[in-house]
Amino acid sequence: MLDFANGYQAYQNTSVEGKAAGADIHKLVLMLFDGFLDELARVEGHIQAKRFDKKAAGTERMLKILGGLEASLDQQNGGEVAANMQRLYQHCGQAVLAASLKNDLSQLDTVRVIMTNLQEGWQGLAQNAA
Structure with a gap:
């Protein structure tokens, strides 16, 4: 039997x-x-459906993405902006871990607001650079 979930994941990765x-x-x-x-x-969704194994895997992916965002910061030339971004990413990482440990959706709401605001800022930067 074909495993469509793995096929879809491979497609997404590619x-x-x-x-x-x-x-x-x-x-x-x-x-x-x-x-x-x-x-x-x-x-x-995993928290709401009590799929805790999938929640844990998703939490790990979120933390890796935050690590990637933090690694992309130019600490030498970014000055205060880079330092503030680093603190925001670290705060979000701590909130994601707390939300995962306590299955607390309200912590994820806060993270969503922060990350959406940062995303919108980056979208503005990308538009200005174009």
Whole structure:
């Protein structure tokens, strides 16, 4: 029997890799924000449905994305902006962990607001750079 879930995951991975290969830094960061917010919605669904194994896997993916966002910061030239972004990413990571440990959706609401605001800021930067 075919495993459609694995096939779809392979398709998504290939699609994302293809997009990333031709993307500039603004697009790559926006892809990370998109992936994070998509995963956040899935984790909320897993918490509500009590699929805790899938919640844990989604939480891990969200933390890895936050790590990628943090790694993309230019600490040497970014000054106070980079330091503030780092603190926001770390705050979101702590809130994601707390939400996962307590199955607390309200913590994820706060993270969604922060990450959506940051995403919108990056979208504005990308538009201005174009």
